[in-house]
Amino acid sequence: MEFVQNFPFICIILSLFSGPLSSVLSGKKAKWWNAFVITAIGLMNIAVLAFVVSTGEPYVYRMGHFSAPWGNEIRVGILEAVMAVFFCVTMLLCMLGGIAEREEEIEESKQNLYYIMVNLLLSSLLALIYTNDLFTAYVFVEINTISACGLIMIRQNGRTIVAATRYMIMSLLGSGMLLLGICFLYSITGHLLMSNIQQAVWNLHETGMYQVPLLVAVGLMSVGLAVKSALFPFHGWLPDAYGYSTVSSAAILSSLVSKGYIFLLLKIFYRVIGFEVIKDSKVIHVLFVFGIAGMIIGSIDAIRENSIRRMIAYSSVAQIGYIYMGFGLGTELGVLSSVFHILCHAATKALLFLSASSLTEVSGDSTSFFDLTGAGYRNKAAGLAFTVGSLSMVGFPMLGGFISKILFAQAAVGHAYKMLPTLIALAVSTILNTVYFLKTVIRIYTPMRSEEKKEKQYKLVTMGQQPVKSAALLCFVALNLVLGLFSQPILTLLERGLSMFA
Amino acid sequence: MSRKIPEEQYKKTRSYHLKQWLDGTRDPFVDTVEMKPQQEFQEDTAVLEQRSEEKKEIFERVFDVEHNAEMRLFQRIYRLFSALFCLSLVLVLLTGVSYLPTFGHAENPVNNEVPERYIENGLQETGAVNIVTGMILDYRAFDTLGESHVLFIATCTVLILLRIDKKKGKDSIAEREANDRIYEPKNDVILQTVAKILVPPIIIFGIYVILCGHLGPGGGFSGGAVIGAGLILYLNAFGFAKTERFFTAKTYKWMSFGALACYALAKSYSFYTGANEIHSVIPLGTPGAILSSGLILILNICVGIVVAGTMYTFYVMFRKGGY
Amino acid sequence: MNFSNLINNYEEAVAMILFGIGFSNLLLQKNLIKKIIGLNIMDTAMYLFLALKGYIAGRKAPIVVDGVQSVEAYINPIPAGLVLTGIVVSVSVTALMLSLTIRLYRRYHTLNLDEITTRLEKEGL
Numbered sequence: 041m042e043f044v045q046n047f048p049f050i051c052i053i054l055s056l057f058s059g060p061l062s063s064v065l066s067g068k069k070a071k072w073w074n075a076f077v078i079t080a081i082g083l084m085n086i087a088v089l090a091f092v093v094s095t096g097e098p099y100v101y102r103m104g105h106f107s108a109p110w111g112n113e114i115r116v117g118i119l120e121a122v123m124a125v126f127f128c129v130t131m132l133l134c135m136l137g138g139i140a141e142r143e144e145e146i147e148e149s150k151q152n153l154y155y156i157m158v159n160l161l162l163s164s165l166l167a168l169i170y171t172n173d174l175f176t177a178y179v180f181v182e183i184n185t186i187s188a189c190g191l192i193m194i195r196q197n198g199r200t201i202v203a204a205t206r207y208m209i210m211s212l213l214g215s216g217m218l219l220l221g222i223c224f225l226y227s228i229t230g231h232l233l234m235s236n237i238q239q240a241v242w243n244l245h246e247t248g249m250y251q252v253p254l255l256v257a258v259g260l261m262s263v264g265l266a267v268k269s270a271l272f273p274f275h276g277w278l279p280d281a282y283g284y285s286t287v288s289s290a291a292i293l294s295s296l297v298s299k300g301y302i303f304l305l306l307k308i309f310y311r312v313i314g315f316e317v318i319k320d321s322k323v324i325h326v327l328f329v330f331g332i333a334g335m336i337i338g339s340i341d342a343i344r345e346n347s348i349r350r351m352i353a354y355s356s357v358a359q360i361g362y363i364y365m366g367f368g369l370g371t372e373l374g375v376l377s378s379v380f381h382i383l384c385h386a387a388t389k390a391l392l393f394l395s396a397s398s399l400t401e402v403s404g405d406s407t408s409f410f411d412l413t414g415a416g417y418r419n420k421a422a423g424l425a426f427t428v429g430s431l432s433m434v435g436f437p438m439l440g441g442f443i444s445k446i447l448f449a450q451a452a453v454g455h456a457y458k459m460l461p462t463l464i465a466l467a468v469s470t471i472l473n474t475v476y477f478l479k480t481v482i483r484i485y486t487p488m489r490s491e492e493k494k495e496k497q498y499k500l501v502t503m504g505q506q507p508v509k510s511a512a513l514l515c516f517v518a519l520n521l522v523l524g525l526f527s528q529p530i531l532t533l534l535e536r537g538l539s540m541f542a
Numbered sequence: 543m544s545r546k547i548p549e550e551q552y553k554k555t556r557s558y559h560l561k562q563w564l565d566g567t568r569d570p571f572v573d574t575v576e577m578k579p580q581q582e583f584q585e586d587t588a589v590l591e592q593r594s595e596e597k598k599e600i601f602e603r604v605f606d607v608e609h610n611a612e613m614r615l616f617q618r619i620y621r622l623f624s625a626l627f628c629l630s631l632v633l634v635l636l637t638g639v640s641y642l643p644t645f646g647h648a649e650n651p652v653n654n655e656v657p658e659r660y661i662e663n664g665l666q667e668t669g670a671v672n673i674v675t676g677m678i679l680d681y682r683a684f685d686t687l688g689e690s691h692v693l694f695i696a697t698c699t700v701l702i703l704l705r706i707d708k709k710k711g712k713d714s715i716a717e718r719e720a721n722d723r724i725y726e727p728k729n730d731v732i733l734q735t736v737a738k739i740l741v742p743p744i745i746i747f748g749i750y751v752i753l754c755g756h757l758g759p760g761g762g763f764s765g766g767a768v769i770g771a772g773l774i775l776y777l778n779a780f781g782f783a784k785t786e787r788f789f790t791a792k793t794y795k796w797m798s799f800g801a802l803a804c805y806a807l808a809k810s811y812s813f814y815t816g817a818n819e820i821h822s823v824i825p826l827g828t829p830g831a832i833l834s835s836g837l838i839l840i841l842n843i844c845v846g847i848v849v850a851g852t853m854y855t856f857y858v859m860f861r862k863g864g865y
Numbered sequence: 866m867n868f869s870n871l872i873n874n875y876e877e878a879v880a881m882i883l884f885g886i887g888f889s890n891l892l893l894q895k896n897l898i899k900k901i902i903g904l905n906i907m908d909t910a911m912y913l914f915l916a917l918k919g920y921i922a923g924r925k926a927p928i929v930v931d932g933v934q935s936v937e938a939y940i941n942p943i944p945a946g947l948v949l950t951g952i953v954v955s956v957s958v959t960a961l962m963l964s965l966t967i968r969l970y971r972r973y974h975t976l977n978l979d980e981i982t983t984r985l986e987k988e989g990l
Contacts, residue, residue, distance in 0.1 A: 041818050049817065053810050056691055060802040063698070064795055103684045105816040106667075109656050112684040149707040153698050160695050167688070175947060179688040182954045183695060186961060190699045193965070198972055198985055201703075205965045205978070209900065212958060213891060216907050219951070220635075220884065223915050227642055230651040232943075240651070256638035596984075604979045624893050632885030639878050640871035646922040648937075653921065657941045661927060662934050673927040673939070678946040689950045696957030703964040758928060763949060829929075856960050860967065 044091045047084040048116050048170050049101060051124075055081060055163035059156050067151030074155045075135065078162065082128035089121035093533070098540050100172065108172070108233040115172040115234075119379070119537025122530075123303060124169050129519070130295050130386050131162060137394040137512035138288025145195050145286045157190040161292070165300045174222050174312060175232050177304055181218065185211045185268070188297045191289040192281050203280035210267060210277045217264030224257035225312070234311045238542075245317050255321055258313055262323050265305040269298040271327075271364055272334030275357045279345075282353035287397035290349070294356050294393065295386035302363055302382060306375070309367070310542045319370050328368025328458065332465045334361025339472035347407040348400065351476060352392050355433065358469060359385045362448065365465070369451050369458055372538065377447035379534055384432070384440035384523055391516035392429040398422030398509065399484060402501055409483055413492075416484040419501045423484055425513040430477035432520050435470055440523030445470070447531075669826035669835030670756035679756075679838045686841075687809055690848055694802060697852050706863035728781045737779030744772035752846035756835045762845025769846065770853025777854075782862065791865045794851050801844040808837050808844075876917050883910035897966045897976045901959060908955040912948045919944035 058077050062070040092098065098117030100108075107113065135158065146154055164183040171177050185208075193204035226232060228250040229240035244250050267274040282290045309318050318324060338358030345351040359381070366378030396407075402418040403411045416423025432439035445466060452462035488496075503510040523530065552558055562568035602610070643650040660677055670676035678686050752765030777785045815822045827834030858865055871878055887910055890903025919941035927942040966976065973981045 046814065046817065049810075049813060053806055053813075056687070057803065057806045059691060060694060060799045064799045102817045103813045104681065105812070105822065106681055110659055111681050111816075147707065150702055150705075153702050156695070156698050160691060163691075164688075173684075175682075175950070176685050176688065179685050179692065179950060179954070182692050182958070183688060186692065186695050186699060186957065189961065190695070190702060193699075194702060196702075198988065201965060201968050201972075202978075202981055202985055205897070205962075205969065208958070208962055208965065209891060209904075212904055212962075213888065216884075216888070216911060219911055220914070223911065223918070224638060224642075226652065227918050228651055230654045230656065250641060250643075252641040253638045256634060259634075600980055600983055603983050604977070621893070624889070628885055628889035628892065631888065632882060635881040635884065636871065636878055637866045639874055639881055640867040642870075642874060642877065644870065645874045645876060645917060646920050648921050652918055652943075653941055657943055658936050660942055661936050661939050665929050665934060671929050673929065673942045674945045674949075677942055678949060682946065685946075685950055689953050692954055692957050696961050699961050700964045703968050759926075761949075763953060859964070 042091065044087050045099060045101060045116070047088045048114060048124075048166070049103065051081045051084050052114075052163055052166050052170070055159050055166060058159040059163070062152050062155045062159055065152055067148065067155075070152040070155040071139070074158055075132065077159060078128055078132045078135065081162065081166070082125060082132065085121055085124040085128060088116060089118070089125055092116060092118050092121050096536075109231050109236045112176060113172045113233065114167075114170040116170060117537055117540045118533055119541050120169050122533055122537060123382075124166060126383055126386065127165055127169070127296055127299075128162075130390055131158075131292060133512045133515050133519075134288050134291040134295070134390050134394070137390075137509050137516075138286065138291065138397075139508055140506065141287045141397060147196070150194070153190070154194050157187045157194070158292070161187040161191070161297070165296060168300045168304050172234050172311075173232055174225070174234060174237065174308075177307075178215075178219055178222055181268075181301070181304065182215060184297060184300055185215060188293055191293060192285045194289065195284070195286050197284075199280065199284040203277065203284055206277040207281045210274060214264045214267035214274075217260045217267065219264075221257045221260030221264060224253050224260065228253050228257070234307070237312050238314050241313055241317060245314075245320075254317075258318065258321055258323050261308055262305065262327065265301050265308075266327070266330070266364070269301040269305075270357060270360055272330045272337065272357070272361060275334070275338070275360075278357055279341075279350045279353040282356065282393075283347065283350040287393055290353075291390040291393040294353070295390040298356075298360060299382050299386060302360075302378075306367070306379070307541075310538075314542070324368045324370050326368075327364045328370075331361045331364030331366075331368050332461055334358060335365065335465050335469040336361075336472070339469050339476070343472065343476045345476075346409060348396050348409065348412065348480065349393070349407055351480070352389070352396060355392075355473070355476070356385075356389060358473070359389070359433075362444075362469075365462065366448060366451065369455060369462065371451055371455070373447070373451040376531070376535055376538060377444060377451050379538070380447060380527070380531060381444040383530075384444045384520075387440060387516060387519045387523060388429050388432045391425055391513065391520065392433070394509070394513055394516070395422040395425035395429060398501070398506075398513070399426060402498055404496065404498055409480070412480070412484050413486050414484070414488040416481075417487060418498055421503045421506075421510040421513050422501075425517055426484065427481050428517045428520055430481050432524070433477055434474050438521065438524045440520050440527070443524060443527040443531075665829050668838065669829055670838050671829055672756055672758060672760070675756045675761050675838060675842070676835070679841050680836075683809055683812065683841075686845070687805065690802060690805060690845055693848060693852050694798060697798075697855055700856060700859050704859040704863055730779070733779045737775055741772050741776050741779075744775065745769055748772060748846075748850070752842055753832060753839070755842040756838045757830065757832070762842040763849055765842075766846040766849025767853060769850035770857075773850065773854045774857045777857070786865060789854065789865065794855055794865070797851050798848055801847040805841060805844045808840055812837060877914055880910045880914035880917065883907075883913070886910075895977050895979060897962075897969065897978060900978075901962050901966065904962065905955065905959060908951070912951050912955075915944050915951065916948050917944075 055077060058073060062073065065073060098115055100113050100115050103112040103114060105111070142151070142154065160183055164180040164187065167180040168177060168184065171180070189204050189208050189211075192207060193200050225237065228244065229237050231237045231240055241254065244254060270278045282294055285293070309315060335358050338354050338356075338361055342351045342354035342358065345354060363378045363381055363385070366374045366381065368374075398419050399412055399415040399422050400407050402422075403415050416426070428439065432441040435441045435445045448466060449463060452459045455462075559568065643652075660673055660681065664673045664676045665671065668676035668680040670680070748765045748769035750765075751760040751768055752762055755761035755765065773789070812822065814820075824836040826836050829835070833839065884907055887903045887905070887907025891900050891907060894900050894903060921940045924938060924940045927939040927945070969981060970976060973984055975981060
């Protein structure tokens with residue numbers, strides 16, 4: 041076994057260990073250690089990706105001296121490695137982009153507690169990506185939930201605590217349903233390791249025994265994870281949680297936390313139950329309908345919002361609807377387009393949150409639209425970043441959003457009866473996205489009237505004054521351009537990864 | 543009133559005190575328990591007016607269902623849909639249960655080759671007499687590693703929310719409630735006597751449960767909870783001043799860091815040697831002895847320390863907001 | 866619905882009904898403390914369901930006694946280990962929810978989530 045194959049395990053243990061370590065460090069040292077850990081884990085995952093691409097097949101890593109089904113194991117393939125690299129890069133840029141806000145908004149003595157949350161969030165994301173065991177996935181889903189709650193409420197004013205309470209209530213409902221689904225599945229198959237469950241489920245499918253509990257288990261797990269990742273009727277907690285927390289929290293939550301749950305759902309569909317059984321069970325039709333409803337209603341709610349951060353949060357609801365619609369199409373190409381949209385949305389949404397916080401900073405810390413007039417001239421980097429992010433969300437060519445929309449349309453074409461609703465929903469939601477995003481872009485580039493300028497006296501910020509944040513914004517812009525222009529190699533990698541994912 | 547002894551002497555006898563206590567005319571805590579002197583309640587009329595106005599407004603918007611037709615309709619629809627949703631969920635679950643394998647049969651799918659190996663070879667492969675401990679700390683150790691970190695991160699969130707540090711600015715709410723937090727009736731005779739008798743056996747029992755986790759029922763989690771309960775009883779009986787002498791914020795920080803680091807280190811060694819198929823040098827010992835079962839004893843102790851510290855921290859944070 | 870099997874599995878049916886009670890409490894109650902109690906009932910019902918999975922009629926707890934190591938002597942140890950993990954998770958999230966409730970009560974002096982939301986709207990950010 042090569043040494044490179046140990047890297048996923050080392051990453052998980054390193055980030056788990058950094059949690060307690062950050063509790064004994066001071067705020068500043070915890071910040072540096074956190075940045076170091078994320079960079080190191082990103083580099084290790086790049087090495088793993090190179091290794092898996094070169095060998096061309098996934099490998100299983102035993103956690104302990106006993107192999108499946110008696111012991112735990114993690115499984116590493118191309119798709120997992122790509123997602124891990126991407127999550128590390130996004131998290132690093134989000135953390136770098138929010139340094140100034142964190143120092144202002146979090147109390148001095150509680151700074152290191154924030155970094156504990158981020159480290160444990162990273163470890164739970166890595167574990168969700170790599171795990172091959174269903175119960176381990178549940179335990180790390182709980183770590184994910186609690187650390188996401190910690191990220192929301194670190195700011196400690198009334199709104200964030202109410203948002204955190206709402207988030208915990210909905211999230212615990214989802215966890216309860218997920219655990220119940222796992223229990224049902226365990227009682228009819230008797231295994232907890234994903235590969236073994238897949239075999240047992242295939243046997244059940246062939247013999248026709250225990251069909252009703254299997255359907256109930258699949259339904260419960262899907263609904264539980266859909267509640268946790270804010271699919272349409274269960275999205276009530278999302279605007280408050282993303283809209284009022286500190287900016288690096290909002291960026292990490294929107295781009296990474298929900299995507300971890302969606303990736304786990306993808307794993308359950310592919311590796312635990314098997315895609316054939318899922319297609320027969322009609323669960324994906326329900327996800328499809330809710331996905332389309334989420335796309336439209338999320339965008340309509342975003343248009344009505346007056347605060348820029350809540351508007352971006354509602355747009356997250358719409359984008360998660362896109363991802364579920366891709367799953368609901370039930371074809372390989374649909375799932376591929378959903379996975380690409382996960383990457384694309386993570387890059388764009390984090391960019392939008394970071395640039396929105398810069399824009400509000402130069403508009404007297406007010407998030408309402410009227411005060412953002414001309415903000416693009418006061419902070420050039422943030423204006424450019426917000427424009428690129430909005431264009432990517434709308435689907436402008438050369439940027440990531442365009443590729444994912446084309447993929448969705450391609451996946452829908454040829455489908456018997458889902459083609460027409462998908463294409464209509466894509467078109468309508470693109471128009472709605474354009475309405476609220478371009479309205480904001482136009483507003484930030486409208487120059488202020490001179491008497492208002494004298495009255496308000498907003499400050500100007502150049503790139504030199506905020507080097508780290510501007511660098512983070514520009515890196516995100518570059519990431520979007522890469523996803524848009526060099527999408528073909530990435531798509532090939534993802535396709536190979538999906539084929540070996542089951 | 544007594545006929546045999548004068549009035550003042552009667553008022554000092556125990557039977558008089560007992561009669562007063564039964565009638566409710568005497569507070570058993572006055573003169574026996576050390577308390578903070580009670581202040582007169584002062585009310586500010588401006589604050590009072592503002593509060594009653596707010597209350598009226600809130601009542602109109604949230605609670606007043608008779609006059610607000612829109613809210614009545616919304617509430618009815620919401621309740622109807624939620625009730626329907628919950629009922630349908632229960633019905634779906636009951637349907638699922640009715641098709642599950644029958645309860646308690648030995649041929650269920652759950653009883654396949656997996657528990658067979660745990661029962662038949664568990665003692666030889668892990669060295670633990672308690673098969674469940676061997677399973678969670680050796681076969682499926684990754685889950686337990688994640689779970690100890692769940693406990694740790696929940697403590698961190700409680701610390702974020704409830705720990706009161708000295709802030710530069712003034713927070714009048716915190717000041718007003720400082721009295722409530724720091725106020726503690728002290729030196730209650732019954733509680734102190736009982737605590738003096740009970741706390742040492744409780745802690746020794748907790749240590750026993752932790753150390754014998756691999757020999758019988760027990761383990762780090764249950765033993766840690768028992769030790770935590772003993773610490774809480776000690777705190778309640780003797781007050782914060784005495785407990786601060788040995789359990790401060792630094793103690794908890796370093797305790798949990800040490801225990802979790804030790805756990806991570808031990809398990810990394812075990813996972814690394816397992817995955818790379820290197821033979822592990824940890825001896826398994828003879829089953830039934832205390833120093834046996836490889837790393838399981840150490841892991842139990844680490845988990846027990848973390849759980850005890852966590853239970854105590856939860857109590858202290860809820861009660862006072864600091865150590 | 867297979868009624869005869871439902872009567873046979875009555876312990877699991879009771880666990881599901883408790884789950885439904887806890888779930889509806891968590892969703893429908895206005896008082897925060899009652900919501901947390903509903904959460905606890907829901908979690909407890911789930912652990913009851915899981916623990917029932919391991920039982921086999923006529924066998925003993927999985928602690929090796931007198932060197933007997935045959936499969937016919939002991940019940941299934943796996944669900945017991947899973948329930949251990951679950952209980953710890955339940956305690957952690959209950960502590961977290963309770964501390965959130967304390968903070969909310971300190972600030973708004975009410976335990977009713979609707980009232981807190983209304984007060985929030987008045988105060989702005």
